[in-house]
């Protein structure tokens with residue numbers, strides 16, 4: 259396989275940008291910017307997320323089987339960059355961002371336009387990122403979009419010409 263072609267062609271896949279949050283209830287809280295996300299079924303509503311197998315977020319998701327996917331708005335590029343780094347909780351905020359806990363125990367970023375609560379149904383342990391399959395158990399719409407919902411959210415291509423995850 260030609261490595262350059264593989265990289266370029268895989269980078270033709272468009273992605274949204276999300277913050278995956280999880281809390282083990284023992285003082286370990288994760289908030290990680292992720293892009294390898296898609297819905298995979300209507301009934302029950304399922305999503306799949308590629309989660310880095312050696313990350314703090316993966317460890318918590320694996321143990322609690324619960325997480326929240328926070329959508330980011332077009333104007334929230336700064337938040338995407340904030341959560342590329344490991345998150346820290348202080349003064350009731352995650353990396354400076356206000357949050358509250360969802361019914362499933364994971365944090366919801368208050369400033370996200372929307373968020374879904376997810377309950378893990380399977381984990382496919384292949385590669386350096388594992389495929390987490392999860393049922394959507396609750397949806398929160400903090401900021402109803404004016405037009406198409408997918409027009410309102412931050413995408414990989416909004417992060418700049420040199421930012422990619424994939425290839």
Ligand SMILES: Cc1cc2nc3c(=O)[nH]c(=O)nc-3n(C[C@H](O)[C@H](O)[C@H](O)COP(=O)(O)O)c2cc1C
Pocket residue numbers: 288289290291292293294295308309310311312313314315316341342343344345387421422423
């Ligand atoms: C552009 C970009 C996209 C990313 N997408 C993912 C992703 O889809 N899945 C993932 O597990 N990590 C992804 N990451 C890495 C996480 O953001 C990073 O590992 C995490 O925030 C570190 O925190 P943690 O180790 O405490 O979980 C991405 C990083 C960048 C720069």
